[in-house]
Amino acid sequence: MLPDTLDQWFVYFGHLHPVMVHLPVGILVLVLIIELAFYKKNNGSSPLQAVPFMLAAGCLTAAFSCIVGWLLSKEGSYDESTLLLHQWTGIAVALLSGLGWWISKNKNTYTKAKRLYRIVLMMLFVVLMTAGHNGGSLTHGNDYLTAELPPPLNSWLGSGESKDTSRFLRKPVTDINEAYVYADLVQNVLGDKCYSCHSSKKVKGGLRVDDEKLLFKGGKHGVVIEPGNIEGSELIKRILLPQDDDKRMPPQKQPPLTQEEIALLKWWIQNGADTRKKVSEFSSSSAVMPMLAFFASSPAEDSAAGISPLSGIFDTELPPADRAAIDTLSSLGIIVSPVAQNKNLLEISCVNFPAFDDDKMQLLVNVSDHIVSLKLDGTQITDAAFNNISRFRNLVRLNIAYTAVSSAAISKLLSLKGLEYINIVGTKVGNKGLLELHALPNLKKIYCWNSMVTNEGLAAFNREQIIAVGEE
Amino acid sequence: MEDVQKIISSQARRDFLRGSVLGLGGIALGSLLGCNHRSATPPGTGGSIEPEAENQPLVNPHFVPRAKRVIYLFQSGGPSQMELFDYKPKLYEMHGQEIPPSIIGAGRVSGMVSNQNSFPLAAPMTQFKQYGKNGAYFSDLIPHIAGISNDICVVRSMFSEQINHEPAVIFTQTGNQLSGRPSIGSWISYGLGSLNNNLPSFVVLLSKGGGDQPISNLAWSNGFLPSHHQGVQFMSGKDPVLYLSSPDGVDRMDRRRALNFIQKFNLLQKDKWQDPEIDSRLNQYEMAYRMQMAVPEITDLTKEPQHILDMYGPDVTTPGSYSYNCLLARKLAEKDVRFIQLYHLGWDHHGKLTSGITRATQQTDQASAALVKDLKQRGLLDDTLVIWGGEFGRTSFSQGRLTREDFGRDHLPNAYSIWMAGGGIKPGIQYGETDDFAHNVVRDKVHVHDFQATLLYLLGIDHEKFTYKSQGRRYRLTDVSGDVVKSIIA
Numbered sequence: 025m026l027p028d029t030l031d032q033w034f035v036y037f038g039h040l041h042p043v044m045v046h047l048p049v050g051i052l053v054l055v056l057i058i059e060l061a062f063y064k065k066n067n068g069s070s071p072l073q074a075v076p077f078m079l080a081a082g083c084l085t086a087a088f089s090c091i092v093g094w095l096l097s098k099e100g101s102y103d104e105s106t107l108l109l110h111q112w113t114g115i116a117v118a119l120l121s122g123l124g125w126w127i128s129k130n131k132n133t134y135t136k137a138k139r140l141y142r143i144v145l146m147m148l149f150v151v152l153m154t155a156g157h158n159g160g161s162l163t164h165g166n167d168y169l170t171a172e173l174p175p176p177l178n179s180w181l182g183s184g185e186s187k188d189t190s191r192f193l194r195k196p197v198t199d200i201n202e203a204y205v206y207a208d209l210v211q212n213v214l215g216d217k218c219y220s221c222h223s224s225k226k227v228k229g230g231l232r233v234d235d236e237k238l239l240f241k242g243g244k245h246g247v248v249i250e251p252g253n254i255e256g257s258e259l260i261k262r263i264l265l266p267q268d269d270d271k272r273m274p275p276q277k278q279p280p281l282t283q284e285e286i287a288l289l290k291w292w293i294q295n296g297a298d299t300r301k302k303v304s305e306f307s308s309s310s311a312v313m314p315m316l317a318f319f320a321s322s323p324a325e326d327s328a329a330g331i332s333p334l335s336g337i338f339d340t341e342l343p344p345a346d347r348a349a350i351d352t353l354s355s356l357g358i359i360v361s362p363v364a365q366n367k368n369l370l371e372i373s374c375v376n377f378p379a380f381d382d383d384k385m386q387l388l389v390n391v392s393d394h395i396v397s398l399k400l401d402g403t404q405i406t407d408a409a410f411n412n413i414s415r416f417r418n419l420v421r422l423n424i425a426y427t428a429v430s431s432a433a434i435s436k437l438l439s440l441k442g443l444e445y446i447n448i449v450g451t452k453v454g455n456k457g458l459l460e461l462h463a464l465p466n467l468k469k470i471y472c473w474n475s476m477v478t479n480e481g482l483a484a485f486n487r488e489q490i491i492a493v494g495e496e
Numbered sequence: 497m498e499d500v501q502k503i504i505s506s507q508a509r510r511d512f513l514r515g516s517v518l519g520l521g522g523i524a525l526g527s528l529l530g531c532n533h534r535s536a537t538p539p540g541t542g543g544s545i546e547p548e549a550e551n552q553p554l555v556n557p558h559f560v561p562r563a564k565r566v567i568y569l570f571q572s573g574g575p576s577q578m579e580l581f582d583y584k585p586k587l588y589e590m591h592g593q594e595i596p597p598s599i600i601g602a603g604r605v606s607g608m609v610s611n612q613n614s615f616p617l618a619a620p621m622t623q624f625k626q627y628g629k630n631g632a633y634f635s636d637l638i639p640h641i642a643g644i645s646n647d648i649c650v651v652r653s654m655f656s657e658q659i660n661h662e663p664a665v666i667f668t669q670t671g672n673q674l675s676g677r678p679s680i681g682s683w684i685s686y687g688l689g690s691l692n693n694n695l696p697s698f699v700v701l702l703s704k705g706g707g708d709q710p711i712s713n714l715a716w717s718n719g720f721l722p723s724h725h726q727g728v729q730f731m732s733g734k735d736p737v738l739y740l741s742s743p744d745g746v747d748r749m750d751r752r753r754a755l756n757f758i759q760k761f762n763l764l765q766k767d768k769w770q771d772p773e774i775d776s777r778l779n780q781y782e783m784a785y786r787m788q789m790a791v792p793e794i795t796d797l798t799k800e801p802q803h804i805l806d807m808y809g810p811d812v813t814t815p816g817s818y819s820y821n822c823l824l825a826r827k828l829a830e831k832d833v834r835f836i837q838l839y840h841l842g843w844d845h846h847g848k849l850t851s852g853i854t855r856a857t858q859q860t861d862q863a864s865a866a867l868v869k870d871l872k873q874r875g876l877l878d879d880t881l882v883i884w885g886g887e888f889g890r891t892s893f894s895q896g897r898l899t900r901e902d903f904g905r906d907h908l909p910n911a912y913s914i915w916m917a918g919g920g921i922k923p924g925i926q927y928g929e930t931d932d933f934a935h936n937v938v939r940d941k942v943h944v945h946d947f948q949a950t951l952l953y954l955l956g957i958d959h960e961k962f963t964y965k966s967q968g969r970r971y972r973l974t975d976v977s978g979d980v981v982k983s984i985i986a
Contacts, residue, residue, distance in 0.1 A: 331985045338560045359691065362556045364956055374830050375692050425875065447875035471875030493873055 037095035041089060042163070048086035049156055051078050052121055056149055079125035084120035102162050103226045110162060113155035120148040124187035192206040200316055205306055206236075206299040209319055210292050213285045214239075217274055236299055251297035254290050263289070284315040284480040335420050335466070338441045342368045342394055349390035356384070363396055369418065378402050383410040393415045401447065407433040414439040425449040425471070431457030438463045455481030462487060469493075503886060510716060525673065544835040551964050554687045557956025562920025562985070563881040564691065566684065567825050567836045567871075568573040569864055571856075573709050573843030574912070576620075576887035576890040576905050579853050581913040582652050583624040583633035587892055591619035592870055593766075595893045599935045606659050608846065609906045617933065621850045627633045632926050637703070637857040640865035640916070642842040646924040647811070647868055648937045649984050652939040653928020656888045656909040656944050662886035664909065668944055669715045677965075678719035679836035681947065683973045685725040685953060686718075687962055691832035694790035696783060698835045699828055700727035704816040705859065707842030707852075716837060720966035724776040727837055729826065732816025736795045742790055748856070755781055757955070772972075794827050807870060809862040819863035826870050829880050843886055846895050847904035868917050877918035881954055885914025892933040893981045911937050920954045945978030953980040 055078050081195060097107055105318075127133050127141045134141060160168060203209060214233045220226065221235035231243030240250045242258070248257040263270035263281055274280060291312040295301075304315065345368060350360050357377040363369045372388065372395055374380040381404035387397065392415040400409075401423045410433045414418075419440050424433075425447045434457035437443065443464050448457070454476030461467060462485070472482075472494040482494050499851060515806045578584050595615045609615070626635040628645030641648070645704070658664035663673040670677040678686070681698035691696040700716045716727030742751055747824040766774040797805075797813070805817055813815035818840050845852040864884055871877040888904035889912025897903075911930045917923065928940040949959040952973065959978055963970040 153809065166785070180711065334560050334562075336606045357693070359693070365554070365556045365558055367556075369558070373691065376694055398932060401612055445875075449874050469875070469878060473873040473875075493875070 025332050034095045037092045038098070041092040041096045042372060044085060044089040044092055045156075045159060048082045048089060049118060049152065051085065052082040052117070052148060052152055055079055055082065055124075059145060060119070076128040077299060078127055079128060080122050083118055083121040083125055086114070086121055090114050090118055103221075103228060103277050105227075106158050106161055106228070108156055110158035113151045113158065117148065117155055118153040120144055120151060146149055149298065200319055201302065201304040203319065204299075205259040205292055205295075205301055205303055206297075209288060209303070209315070209455065210317070211429070213288060214283070217279065217281050217285070220278070221274075222477060238296075249293060249297050251293065253294075254293050257293050260286070261288060270321070284312075284318065287311040288315040295494055335416050335442060335444055337396060337420055338363065338369065340369065340418060342366045345370060345394040351386070353391075356380075356387075360391075368394060369396045370394040371399070373397075373399040374401075375399065379404060380408055385409045386410060393418060395419055397421040397423075399423045400427065401449075403427055405429065407436075409433075410436040413437060417442070421445040424451060427451055429453060431460070431476075433457070434460045437461075440464065442466055443492040444468045448475050448477075449476045452476055454478075455484065458482070458485050458492075461485075526653060530576050530700055548743070550949075553689065554962065555689060557688060557959060560954050561956030562879070562952065563918070563954040564879040565829050565832065565836070565876075566881045566883065566919070566955070567867070568680070568830060568838065569822070569825075569860075569882065569884045570665075570669075570715075570837065570839045571843050571860065571884065571886040572711050572839055572841045573661065573707060573845075573856075573886060574664075574888045574890055574907055575843040575852060575886045576845065576849065577652065577911065577913040578649065578890075578892055578931075579620045579622055580632075580635050580638055580931055582911075582934045583769060583914070584620070584892070584930075584932060584934050587617055588619045590617045590940075592616050592898060594934070595933060596806065599931060599933050602938075603910060603936075606907050606985045607967060608815045609891075610658075612895070616893075618849075618894040618896045618898055618905065619874075628758050628924055630924050630926065632924075633935055637853060638861045640862045644865045644868050644917070645933050647872060648915045648923065649925045649927060650913060650915045651927045651942055651947075651984065652911075652913045652930060653940050654885070654889075654912045654942050654944070654947065655681045655937055656852055656912070658888065659907050659909050661887065661907075662712065662951065664907075665711065665715050668885075669721065670717075670886050671945060671948055675712070675714035675717065676724065677717075677726065677971065678721045678973075679716050679837075680951065680973060681716060681727050681837050682718040682721050682725040683952075683962070684835045686721045686964070687957060688834060688955065692790075694786040695794075695828070695831055695833050696728040696787070697833065698727045699833050700729040700835070701821040701836065701838045702729065702816075703818040703821050703838060704732060704842045704965055705842075705858070706818075707844055709841055711839050711841060712981075715839070722772055722776045722969070724779040727835075730791075730795070732820070737747070737784075737787060737791055739853075740791060741796075742788065747932045751785065751788075755785055777928075790831070794831060795824065797823060797827075800956055804870065807862075807866040809866070811859070812863070818859050819866075822863040822867040823870075826874075826876075827866055830874065835980055840931070845890070845904060846906060848902050849904050850902050855932045871918065879919060881919025881921065881951065882917045883914065884916070885953070886912065887914050889934070892935055908935065910935055916984070920986055922984050925982070927984050937960060940980055940981075940983070943977065947975040948974050948979050949978035950984070954985070 025426040034182060055075055058075060058078075058351050083258070090111075093111070096109065124141060124144045124287060127137050127144065153224055157169075173460045182332040205275065211234075218233050223226040224232070229243040229245070231248060240247070240249060245258065247264075248258040254260050259273075262273040262284055267276060287309075291306070292298075294309075295306045298306075348368075353360050353372070358380065359371075359376060361371050361373075363371055370389075374458075380400060388398075389412050392412070395416050395417050398416070398419060398421070402425070405424065405428075406428045407430055409429075413436050417440070420442055421442070422437070422443060422445065424443050426449065428451070429448070430452040431454050434453060437446075438460065441464070444466050444467065446461065448460070449471050450473075452475070453472065455478060458472060458477045461470060467490055470485075470492040472491060472492065475494070479494070482492055485492060506969050516541040529942055540830060593616065595617050600615070620635070620696060620758065622635045622637050624635050625642070626632065627634050627642040630645070632645050632650060634642030634645060635949070656664055658667045658669060658673050663676075667673045668674045669679045670679075681700075688697075698716070702711070711726040713729070716729070718724075718726035728737065752828075758781065760814060762774050764982060780877060797820075805812050805823075808819040808823050810819075812823055814820055821838050840856075842852070842856045842859070845856075867875065868882055871880055871882065888907055888909045891908045892905070894903040895906040911934055928942060929938050931938050952959040952962065959972060959974045959980075963972050965971075
């Protein structure tokens with residue numbers, strides 16, 4: 025019974041710390057202001073009568089703050105290094121104000137050690153500010169002061185991005201079955217929910233989870249992961265504690281782990297907390313499926329739902345296309361747009377520039393690698409436009425409807441291995457050109473209505489997997 | 497003398513007030529304007545638009561889209577699902593009998609039939625046949641749509657939350673039953689922008705000769721989005737876009753000079769107020785100027801060959817008819833207009849259903865099918881999503897007396913049918929199923945928000961990430977629900 029009550033008293037006094045600390049801060053700052061204000065008038069003998077008393081009061085309240093502060097530090101999970109600095113600067117405040125009081129309390133010592141007194145006061149100011157600032161950082165977080173800086177100051181201080189650096193970015197997973205459970209999935213979850221306090225940035229409770237060795241080493245209370253034993257693993261226990269429990273992780277104000285994320289961690293520990301195996305090598309479990317589905321980027325999920333994947337070309341990683349080349353095209357009224365966000369592949373449309381002709385094709389060569397869709401319907405191009413077309417190696421969709429293009433141009437398209445869609449509606453392309461399209465391995469759709477292609481030509485073409493729409 | 501005193505004292509008070517307003521107000525204004533040029537919305541501009549820093553259009557879709565354009569053939573009034581797409585043999589057998597109470601259950605019926613004490617089932621006024629590779633049933637009323645059954649996906653399991661026209665239309669078009677939110681077209685126009693700089697990205701076509709239920713222009717409203725994203729209505733007749741053409745004798749260059757001059761004024765005002773609506777206005781002026789060239793070309797149907805006109809049916813030459821608008825829609829799609837919204841009224845058959853639905857289908861069947869065929873032969877159906885559907889369905893029981901000659905059907909939000917084609921939709925399938933009375937969905941329910949989420953998905957947009965913050969809340973087209981119906985995506 026007794027230790028419990030004692031504990032409660034400790035906690036109670038600990039919570040007095042935030043109230044207490046403001047007393048010494050206020051008192052001692054006032055001392056410094058008085059000393060500054062009366063610096064000239066007072067250079068004769070001793071300081072104002074009230075000053076020694078105030079220093080004594082500052083010293084006592086600071087000391088009391090230190091004690092209750094120490095009690096408080098026992099219960100919370102604070103950032104170790106900041107806490108340590110706060111602790112010692114706090115103690116320094118008490119000691120320095122005590123020293124100041126001792127020097128200033130009688131004329132004798134003061135006149136002898138006036139210079140020392142002033143140095144003590146200056147040091148007091150420095151440690152007081154440091155202690156105060158660190159205390160603020162401990163309770164409100166490191167970026168409390170700077171987070172809401174107005175933009176001009178913010179950029180001036182060079183901390184414009186500071187708000188976002190703590191945000192952990194998930195690594196993309198391309199093929200879920202080939203993903204490493206630990207490196208690709210577990211670390212993703214830990215990174216999202218735990219790194220902010222348990223990584224190289226901060227090491228609360230002596231635990232770091234961003235490093236394999238340190239994660240298995242555990243924190244100051246011991247090992248947190250017992251391979252194969254969910255119930256025995258402190259990591260899981262802490263996560264599952266009720267929300268208002270002080271030992272629960274992540275603490276109350278931080279976003280908690282979702283049920284799916286917890287299922288993933290459990291699954292990993294259950295399977296021996298292996299750090300080298302892939303998803304396919306783990307025994308599958310229905311509980312973990314939602315999380316795996318989440319990690320599997322949309323293509324895998326889509327194919328599960330029966331959605332046919334888009335051309336692999338859309339996944340091609342390319343450096344951004346030449347800005348100047350795009351600007352030249354745009355200035356002519358040619359619409360150049362990235363195929364999607366975070367993709368550098370381009371779609372080109374001449375819907376607003378029907379004067380586009382063979383010579384202008386040269387302008388596209390500068391961005392030839394990037395073009396996946398080329399819409400040239402109704403333009404002035406002829407067969408000659410396609411002399412350079414083989415360089416458009418990522419072309420998936422080509423629309424040359426209602427142009428003067430003829431069968432002769434088709435042979436030049438045969439190097440476009442990724443081409444899936446071609447629209448030759450209203451062109452002079454005939455049966456001969458259509459037959460040549462046979463050579464394109466990935467072609468899926470041909471639109472040749474209103475061209476020279478006849479029903480006989482279509483019948484002769486007849487290849488499976490290709491939908492050819494034309495004369496009826 | 498007293499009066500003079502009064503004036504003097506009031507002036508002093510005024511001076512004091514002015515002083516304090518200028519002083520304190522200045523400080524307050526400073527914080528309002530802030531360092532990042534955030535400005536208070538000036539009074540009298542609707543006040544709904546705040547230049548929120550986070551309100552940035554997507555510009556590019558979230559992921560590679562399957563559809564680039566949408567043509568939405570809205571059939572306003574509530575087309576009867578059991579007269580068109582949802583074949584229910586049971587209804588013929590049970591004609592005249594009461595609908596089982598278990599089917600209606602606690603479900604809502606409208607005020608128009610709530611004091612009816614008999615709910616006799618009415619057999620569909622038409623017969624059904626099987627069509628296409630999947631043998632789907634289509635009614636004899638829609639032979640042309642039945643003819644493209646291999647190209648379309650019929651969703652028979654739609655359901656809505658609204659039982660009256662206006663809220664149900666607004667719900668389907670904006671994701672919320674109360675008007676005031678942006679419509680689908682406005683969201684798309686705002687999010688993805690235009691594919692053609694000379695035409696608006698959201699065009700509205702209202703067909704004439706439908707019925708008596710009016711449609712409010714709130715259905716194509718921009719809501720809280722900048723106002724140049726509202727649907728641009730093309731009228732039938734000589735001037736498809738009102739006030740677009742220059743008055744006789746006014747040269748295009750004069751127009752340009754006038755616009756440049758007005759622009760200077762607007763930019764001055766914008767510097768002063770920082771009102772984003774001024775940008776909208778500038779955009780609209782410039783768009784109108786460019787449209788002066790582009791629109792006449794599109795609305796000129798004289799160059800269409802006769803066999804194309806024949807496809808769309810006899811009404812095609814009547815400006816403002818549904819057929820005419822379908823052909824116009826194809827031409828707009830050819831020119832890469834992002835979102836083309838048609839409305840056809842006249843599906844609200846509370847009584848005399850037989851004649852009403854015959855008329856509605858005669859007006860719409862051939863042209864709807866022709867549009868899909870025409871887009872397909874031009875290679876446009878691949879990346880153009882065509883949607884045919886209304887705001888809710890109709891009851892299998894008769895509204896009013898069931899006579900030998902005729903009957904009516906009341907509104908039914910529980911179940912209705914729509915169809916979609918192209919733009920990444922699986923062709924030639926039927927999705928979802930209703931009970932024997934087409935009254936409740938029994939398999940693969942598709943909520944209005946699911947439909948909207950799917951539409952956005954096809955355009956490469958994640959509906960959960962596509963938001964706009966207005967008056968302190970982030971809004972989505974799909975509000976707070978909606979799942980992409982992946983089973984109908986090719």
